[in-house]
Amino acid sequence: MDSQEGFLTTTVDAVVNWARSNSLMPMPMGLACCAIEMMAFAGPKYDVARFGSEAMRFSPRQADLMIVAGWCSYKMAHAIRRVWDQMADPKWCIAMGACASTGGMHRCYGVVQGIDNFLPVDVYIPGCPPRPEAVIHALMDIQEKIRNDYTISQDARHGQAPAPAAAARPAVLTPEGEQRISPDVLYNQDA
């Protein structure tokens, strides 16, 4: 092989997660004043296009990140859950602002006291409303979560822990025959 032509080894997960984390399409579930800050987050000044998330998708079928911005009433909760169920896997959720995270100042009968009562929230943003930088930070946290936590085999395994990986070189051939090598010897350089 020509020495000028390099090659790179990686895992499918690393490539897929890299692509996913840099092309998150948010579903803007703007319910209240936080939605105004969410618009600023997508606008040219804060320019979330730097992180590949400028394409807000108003159809749940095309989105993989739901940003719930604002207080959520019990009546609206059913619509939000339906939109969430219509989003294709894998999907992530940001609770933006005090109201979406905890109910905030709306401590009353009609407002859900935190959307984590019915949605699996990945990142909570404090603030009333949070500044666009905070939303960008939450997006970067989601990106980090995707790169570190998510593997495409999670969908097939329904969240079960993966089987332990086989050792790359389980055995070596010795004069006495095949002999297993403990992973400590293989992978722990300090040992």
Next chain:
Amino acid sequence: MPDDAPEQRAHETLSFHFTPVEAPLPDQPNPHAQPSTDVPEVVAALQERFGEAVLDVVVYAGEHTVYVEKSRIVEVCRFLKDEQGFTYFSDLGGVDRFTEEDRFEVFYNLVHLTAHRRIRLKVRVDEDDLHVPSVTGVYRAANWNEREVFDMLGLRFDGHPDLRRMYLPEDFAYYPQRKEFPLLGIPGSLPLPPQTPEGALTMDPFAAAHGSTPPKSYDEPESEEA
């Protein structure tokens, strides 16, 4: 401040532009009273026309409020609209004065657009007889306001074309703006959506506080539908 501190900048002289204030009304202690709410001639016309049906006239902060008998409210509105020119229906709402004799109150804010006059009508409703004649036949704009009062206080507006709940779900069993309704609601009266697509409704309003976490979609049980 130390002596070597830089010289403080003098404040720039800012020019403020005040909105001209209307001259206070004679015999009115409130200097902010607007002449538009001072309508003794309309009140006099109402008293002459309806007599006993005008229960009380209150002047507060230069605003005339006319208490009207509940059964005559549609006639009063018709008179004000057709003969006095109050063509613009500004607002309608309900109040729960739970310490007073006739517990509920409905107010009507009407505006005369060309003469710049405003008047407020009030109707008292007893707890045992929650029916109020609807003024939607006179002012169509009252439709949603009356629905809102029905939703929040449970007053029945007789003759309303579509008396449904405005904000809360149709099957909600309570009237939340009544004073006896607990602020945090009644557990189980407003269910949350299911935690999985095919799951049951969440009846606990504080599910997360009680240790429930909605499963991630890859943790959800497999669909029973093929």
